[in-house]
Amino acid sequence: MIWYPYIQMKNMKPPYKIIDAEGVYLKTADANLIDSISSWWCMIHGYKHTxxxxxxxxxxxxxxxxxxxxxxxxxxxxxxxxxxxxxxxxxxxxxxxxxxxxxxxxxxxxxxxxxxxxxxxxxxxxxxxxxxxxxxxxxxxxxxxxxxxxxxxxxxxxxxxxxxxxxxxxxxxxxxxxxxxxxxxxxxxxxxxxxxxxxxxxxxxxxxxxxxxxxxxxxxxxxxxxxxxxxxxxxxxxxxxxxxxxxxxxxxxxxxxxxxxxxxxxxxxxxxxxxxxxxxxxxxxxxxxxxxxxxxxxxxxxDDYMSKIKRIEEIAKRELIGFQDERIADVRVMGGAFCIEVKDGKTLDGFQDFAYKRGVFVRPFVRYMYGMVPYIITEEQLVQITDTMKAWFRR
Ligand SMILES: Cc1ncc(COP(=O)(O)O)c(C=O)c1O
Missing domain, CATH: 3.40.640.10 (Type I PLP-dependent aspartate aminotransferase-like (Major domain))
Structure with missing residues (x-):
């Protein structure tokens, strides 16, 4: 049996099975998911980089x-x-x-x-x-x-x-x-x-x-x-x-x-x-x-990644800073990282499956809904992530 990290195995929901990955996308049998967290923050160039x-x-x-x-x-x-x-x-x-x-x-x-x-x-x-x-x-x-x-x-x-x-x-x-x-x-x-x-x-x-x-x-x-x-x-x-x-x-x-x-x-x-x-x-x-x-x-x-990261920061700020909901404690952005902190972690229950249906892979933890995106991400893909985050509070 595969013993998964940071999880009670008894009630863990089945993992999404990845069958391919390319650019910013993780691919399952039925979805192309933008990886909003760069596989735990490491995949800066995206997948299958020639x-x-x-x-x-x-x-x-x-x-x-x-x-x-x-x-x-x-x-x-x-x-x-x-x-x-x-x-x-x-x-x-x-x-x-x-x-x-x-x-x-x-x-x-x-x-x-x-x-x-x-x-x-x-x-x-x-x-x-x-x-x-x-x-x-x-x-x-x-x-x-x-x-x-x-x-x-x-x-x-x-x-x-x-x-x-x-x-x-x-x-x-x-x-x-x-x-x-x-x-x-x-x-x-x-x-x-x-x-x-x-x-x-x-x-x-x-x-x-x-x-x-x-x-x-x-x-x-x-x-x-x-x-x-x-x-x-x-x-x-x-x-x-x-x-x-x-x-x-x-x-x-x-x-x-x-x-x-x-x-x-x-x-x-x-x-x-x-x-x-x-x-x-x-x-x-x-x-x-x-x-x-x-x-x-x-x-x-x-490829001047520092200017790519600057652009990510600008877009994330534009899309997220000022976003309000009574369940939100704080919204913050730095470089290629952004986070919506909620007051009660339960607010994020179900967010992962919600995002999956919108073509985004997320992995919120404790009270943090966040992104650490691959630096090759396009504006459209990035906005798809931030829109998904905001949509969760507006549903
Ligand atoms: C700041 C920091 N230090 C160390 C580590 C551990 O790295 P690894 O998972 O490669 O052992 C991590 C992993 O997330 C980290 O974020």
Whole structure:
């Protein structure tokens, strides 16, 4: 039996069966559905993209995998070279892994060992309320979501604060000298409720991390590659470690990249073998995913995706901001993400089937009806999504 994610299997409604997918469309036997959430926010170029398919096929015909320990290959070397100019600042040291969760684990392990290697005795991590960083143990600990992780004990060494500067300053005043790291989904918190906050919070966090010598980690697994309307939030505020995933491979195959600055890398570099970073997923730096990532970045730059995302933001704002209903608590838009938050989650019961009949695949959760669309979406397709959202309240 297939054990599905985030669902009580006993009363789960049967899944829609996808038989094909192309462009922004997921296809079932009786419907063509615009994928309003880009298969959990990763499918930025849409499905069956000719160039991505080709990049993968070419590499498959050469070789599809080899371990990275003690070996190298052309796709990873070319990707390494590309990332050095594509990613901001000196985020030039790249550790690859299989998924966003593992990429964040890697970042947290780096922060812990960075401190140990320099002889700093620190015990706490600072994270955000409503954070989501993955489903493995330590990512759950820095995450803050009862709905996802209620079966697991809280970690007393992780402090969660809301995204306001007053609480941030208080936390640093109280724990600053004992902090291993500060971790955040920058500007946009996804699974915690498509929540958006201001860059001033991160700017102040950067100052405080510098002041207290705390490792700053951005989890850009969801925000990276344009989702917030910035290429990377790390372009605006440079963290010490940034994690990328999802769109990294154009959404084709799971992979993550934990990128560190020279300062972090140097903390592991030396003659003593015990300083080395001890982590090594089987599929890290897989040649197929590296080929995909390279092609995905090439398309992202060549086709000026940032202006596509700007257009998505403008259309979503035009269609949604100001939309009112007494059941709605808030409407918000940032870059390629938009959300209608309702007061009571029950308001969204049945919305998925309603949208299916209108040719849109949606996946509302808790109190959030939202879109994180593929960047290749047309205006007409985007309006079909926003119209479907609005129609739900007008029926
Ligand atoms: C911000 C963030 N971090 C980490 C993850 C985990 O990524 P993965 O599902 O690839 O493990 C997610 C997934 O949604 C995410 O949104």
């Amino acid at each position: 160039e991505l398919n080709e990049a993968m096929k070419v590499q498959i015909d050469r070789f599809s995998h080899c371990l990275l320990a003690g070996l190298s290959h052309d796709p990873i070397e070319r990707l390494n070279e590309k990332l050095e100019t594509f990613l901001p600042g000196d985020l030039n040291y790249y550790f690859f892994s299989d998924s966003g969760s593992v990429g964040v684990e890697v970042a947290l392990k780096m922060a812990v060992q960075f401190n140990k290697n320099r002889g700093a005795v620190r015990s706490k991590m600072l994270a955000l309320k409503n954070a989501y960083h993955g489903d493995t143990f330590m990512t759950m600990a820095v995450g803050d979501d009862e709905d996802y992780h209620n079966a697991f004990p809280k970690n007393p060494n992780v402090i969660h604060i809301p995204t306001n500067i007053e609480d941030l300053e208080k936390a640093f005043a109280q724990y600053g000298d004992d902090l291993i790291c500060f971790i955040a989904e920058p500007l946009l918190q996804g699974a915690g409720g498509i929540r958006m906050y201001d860059i001033s919070f991160l700017r102040r966090a950067r100052q405080l991390c510098d002041q207290y010598d705390v490792v700053m980690i951005f989890d850009e697994v969801a925000t990276g590659f344009g989702r917030t309307g910035n290429r990377f939030v790390s372009d605006l505020v440079l963290p010490d470690i940034a994690v990328f995933g999802k769109a990294l491979t154009g959404g084709y195959v799971g992979h993550a990249l934990t990128a560190a600055t020279k300062k972090i890398f140097d903390g592991f570099y030396g003659d003593d073998p015990s300083l080395a970073f001890m982590h090594g997923p089987t599929f890290m730096g897989n040649p197929l995913v590296c080929s995909l990532a390279l092609k995905s970045i090439e398309i992202f730059e060549r």
